[in-house]
Every structure is written in structure tokens, then in C-alpha cells.
Amino acid sequence: MLRETISNDFFTILLMAGLFIVAAAKATSPKRFHDFTTVLGNSKYLKIYSREQKFFDKFDALLFTNLIISVSLLAFICYKFFTKSNTISPEIMFKISFGICIYILIKVLLERLIGxxxxxxxxxxxxxxxxxxxxxxxxxxxxxxxxxxxxxxxxTLTFFYVTVTLLFIVVLIGLFTSLKAHQNLIKYNFFYFILYLCALEIAPCIILYKAIIPK
Known part of the structure; x- marks a missing residue:
């Protein structure tokens, strides 16, 4: 039985879907989207819109959908590069997207429960x-x-290293911003902060790594 393949047309559709979703988010809240694009160098967005957040936010939901699509595509590219495979079944693509989505949502729900x-x-x-x-x-x-x-x-392997480094820098900026905003609270609850990092930040990454990378 021939293995089902995914052509570049499929990925073109996914990329266009991501762009369409981002455009929809911009059309939904133009001013908020403009503030959002400067979030790395300006805390204005975080200060203003954190007070207006809802349990379900259409703007965040649209951008989160694009995040799942984009991360799934990157995961496929990494899979294709490191396994030297030119084929992948649609079922695997769906499992990658579903797994990433469930992982993030469960993690958020656990953090809210702890809060x-x-x-x-x-x-x-x-x-x-x-x-x-x-x-x-x-x-x-x-x-x-x-x-x-x-x-x-x-x-190439070098390009992957550069990509991961850039993404890691964005994550570090986000972490630094959060630490700076809550530095007094963390200072007086340092033990619980370390416990939180180990339980909900480091441990899930290790488990995910062990599940994906074969022994």
C-alpha cells in the first residue's frame, strides 16, 4: 500500500489560512493588533489589555489558531529534515496539531486551577x-x-539553530517581562515560584522531549 503524501499545495493552504486568520484578527481589533505588534519592545499592550481580558477572547482565539497552524508546520518541517522523509500522512499532521493544542490548553487550565x-x-x-x-x-x-x-x-541544521535561537529569545523576553512585573511577589514566595517552574514549566518540556525523541 502506497503511503499517502501531502503536496506543497496543502502547506500553501495552511500558510494562507494562517495569514487569513491574522488578517481577521487585525480586522476585528485594528488598534489592539497595532499595539500587539509592538509587544516585544513595549509593555503598553500587556498593561492595557490584561485588564480587559475575558475567559474567551476572539482576538486571542484567532491568533492562537494561527499559532497551532504555524507550530504544526514547523514541527512537520523538522520531522521531514531529521528523518530525511519526503512523505507524511495527513493523520500525522492532524495528530501534531491536536497534540500541540491539547498540550497548551491543559497546561493553561492547570495553571488556572493552581491559581x-x-x-x-x-x-x-x-x-x-x-x-x-x-x-x-x-x-x-x-x-x-x-x-x-x-x-x-x-x-539546514544551521538555519534550524538560528530559528530556535530567535524563538528562544522571544520566550526569554516574555519570561523576563513576567518576572519584572511580579518581582516583589516572587521575592517573598521564591520557594513556590521554583516549585511552579519545576512542575509546570520544566517537567512538561522534559516529558514532551522524552515522548517525541526515541531512545
């Missing part, structure tokens, strides 16, 4: 808003990167 248990709802909500905002920003950054990797040139 409720320790009566830190307001702080956790602000912290999660900051993390989600930076993740959504990564989703936009990944659109041109994925396009380059798929159509412009053959991926």
Missing part, C-alpha cells in the same frame, strides 16, 4: 495573558519562517 487553589487568580490571569500574548506573537513570526523553509531554500 484558584492558592487564591492568586488575578496574578495568574495576568501571567497567563502575558505568556499567551508572546506565544501568539511567535505564531506570527513563524509564518514567514515556514514559508522560507518550505519554498525558498533547503533547510
Amino acid at each position: 484558584s487553589l492558592f487564591e492568586m487568580d488575578d496574578m495568574i490571569d495576568q501571567y497567563l495573558f502575558q505568556k499567551i500574548s508572546y506565544k501568539n506573537y511567535l505564531g506570527i513570526v513563524l509564518i514567514p519562517m515556514n514559508a522560507l523553509l518550505l519554498y525558498s531554500f533547503k533547510p
Whole structure:
């Protein structure tokens, strides 16, 4: 039985879907989107819109959808590069997207649950808003990167290192912003902060790494 393949047309559709979703987010809230694009160098967006956040926010939901698409495409490109495979089934693509989505959502729900248990709802909500905002920003950054990797040139190990480094820098900026905003609270609850990092930031990454990378 021949293995089902996915042509570049499929990825073109996914890339266009990501761009359409980002355009829809901009059309929904033009001013907010403008502020969002400067989130890396300006805390204005985080200060203003963290106070207006809802349990379900259309703007964040649209950008989160693009994040899932963009990260799934990057995961496929990495899979294709490191396994030297030119084929992949649609089922695998769906599992990658579904797995990434469920992983992020479960992690957010656990963090909200912990916030409720320790009566830190307001702080956790602000912290999660900051993390989600930076993740959504990564989703936009990944659109041109994925396009380059798929159509412009053959991926190399050096390019992957550069890509991961850039993404890691964005994550570090988000983490630094969160630490700076809550430095007094962290200072007086340092033990619980370290426990949180180990349980909900480091441990899930290790488990995910062990699940994906074969022994």
C-alpha cells in the first residue's frame, strides 16, 4: 500500500489560512493588533489589555489558531529534515496539531486551577495573558519562517539553530517581562515560584522531549 503524501499545495493552504486568520484578527481589533505588534519592545499592550481580558477572547482565539497552524508546520518541517522523509500522512499532521493544542490548553487550565487553589487568580490571569500574548506573537513570526523553509531554500541544521535561537529569545523576553512585573511577589514566595517552574514549566518540556525523541 502506497503511503499517502501531502503536496506543497496543502502547506500553501495552511500558510494562507494562517495569514487569513491574522488578517481577521487585525480586522476585528485594528488598534489592539497595532499595539500587539509592538509587544516585544513595549509593555503598553500587556498593561492595557490584561485588564480587559475575558475567559474567551476572539482576538486571542484567532491568533492562537494561527499559532497551532504555524507550530504544526514547523514541527512537520523538522520531522521531514531529521528523518530525511519526503512523505507524511495527513493523520500525522492532524495528530501534531491536536497534540500541540491539547498540550497548551491543559497546561493553561492547570495553571488556572493552581491559581484558584492558592487564591492568586488575578496574578495568574495576568501571567497567563502575558505568556499567551508572546506565544501568539511567535505564531506570527513563524509564518514567514515556514514559508522560507518550505519554498525558498533547503533547510539546514544551521538555519534550524538560528530559528530556535530567535524563538528562544522571544520566550526569554516574555519570561523576563513576567518576572519584572511580579518581582516583589516572587521575592517573598521564591520557594513556590521554583516549585511552579519545576512542575509546570520544566517537567512538561522534559516529558514532551522524552515522548517525541526515541531512545
